Amino acid sequence: MRILLASALALATIALPAVAEGTLDAAAILDRMDEALNFPEGTMVVSLEDRKPDGSSRILRAKVAYALDSGTLAEFIAPEREKGKRVLMIGDAMWMSVPGVSRAVRLSGKASFLGTSLTNDDLLNFDKADDYTGRIASETSAGWTLELEARSRSRPYQRIVVTVDREFLPVLMVLYSLSGREAKRMEYSDPVDFGGKRRPSRIAVTDAMERDRSTVVTFESIVEGKVDRSRLSPAGFMK
């Protein structure tokens, strides 16, 4: 009897997540995807490779400190000419400081991030569940395709179609503007274990207005932990 009970329990433990997955709705999948992508607070090293239409490319590397509820500070460590440049992002606002210049410059957070195909929002807002409502458009053995609609007209993309795998990691995100025209395409790949959490380490972004140009974001390391929040402010980030 005991053996039978133990076997039943073991079977239930293995089978339950599958049953749960089978009954998941779009909101739950989106929550799981957000959870898989987001770290509430920590540091990371990121490289951004900007591939231009003429075939040339430039690679920016930055050390990033971020706290989901405060802001993000990126300090560039390569190439040489960008070294020491800092970018602080809080919500839609963005400030940049350059070594040797005493005042920070305020930039538009919705604009392109340092001339790449990314905006601040693309780079940092992985929290889709707060901003979008969704429905499951299709489901396969590999995962789901969700159609997300923005809750507010101020969101950069009014509609997103995202393919999520069975690990709840995004594979492809196609972002549409208000007119219904494709605005951007993000391909997620190369999942890596960062501090016990698997997440894509590479995001290839293509702007539909500049199809011959793309930006590849590579997360080289992500370490979850407390950061110095005093630096995540316009007054503190230049220190």
Next chain:
Amino acid sequence: MSLLFTTARRNLARHRRRTIVNALSVGTTTAILVFFMGYYRGSYEELLFDTIIRYQTAHIQVQRPNFSEADPDSWASPSNLISGWETLPGRIRSVPGVTGAAPRLLLSGYAGDGRDKLPVISVGILPDAERKVSVVLDSIVRGTGLTSPGTVLVGDSFAALFGMEPGSRCSVMTRTSYGAPNAQDFAVAGVFRTGYAALDRSTILLSLADAQALADSGDAVNKVFVMCSSAAAAGAAFPAVFDSAWKSGAEAKPWTVYARSLIEHSETETFFYYIFLGMIFALSVSTIANTMYVSVFERTREIGVMRAVGWRRRELFFLFMLEAATIGAIGAAVGLVVGGAASFLLRAFPIDVRSMAGSVDMPFFEIKSTPHWTDFALSSLAGIACAMAAGTSPARRAARMDVVKALAAR
């Protein structure tokens, strides 16, 4: 008095070379002055300012009080939109002197062929009203105007960069009134060429309805461009246009606000012209003064004799001043002929600098002159004044000369 004139004429004739040098010096100043005044009036006051009004600013613009040209990201924001504007252009058109009033929705963003993009200003227009305030719709060189929805007009520099022709696809991106980016593909209906780089390279025209949909701005606009029959008429119409705008929660601003950098540029250039003219004037005064001093020195004994036979100091002073004034008059006459001829020649044959318009980023298409009789009057007065200013000191020296010392001089 006639003796003074006769003596002065004879003295000038006796020292012909000196007289010619002095007269040429005055003539150069006068010629440059008369030419410059015609050139400034023609190339700046009439052509450049008129062109910037027709190509870019119109005479008056109506906008919400907080609208800032310097903050393109905010152009479509709700605080910059004029809602219920439909009756506003009609009210403005009824103001005497106003020849056209056209609503526009200006949007900042990008446009391209989908492979690459450029920063542009997209302008939503009502074509019929737009024709009264801008030259762009009359500058279409290929294709048609905005005859159907979902189409755009692009400048020929922009079209050349992307290899676009009528029928090509053009992707336009801007920010909505909610701040979100929005993009849409349009068909190119036509290509315009104005010769002004800011328009031909960086401006996209689309129908007002398409622009409003792209900006998610409902039926609002953010500008009304107003054209008047002349700059003077615009000045007279401005208060009434301002009142009409105010009733719609907007305000009116004259073209000088939008062309400030151009006006400052022309003022700086004028300032340097005046410095140049001042230098020429000073050089001319110095040349005449020097040669007249030499004349006084050479004629020391002659002055002594004149004083000994009864010429008074005042008469000697007037004699030398009369000589200076005569030199001034001859020089001014020569200058008026030379400078005036150059000015009229430039009026008849303006120099086409259209090819430079792109590099200077100004609607500067011609260098021309518009001479006016006041240029001739002022320049000749300046020439004579120049000669008389130069002659005063030597004349005074001659008048104050001691008779005995003058007679004893070798």
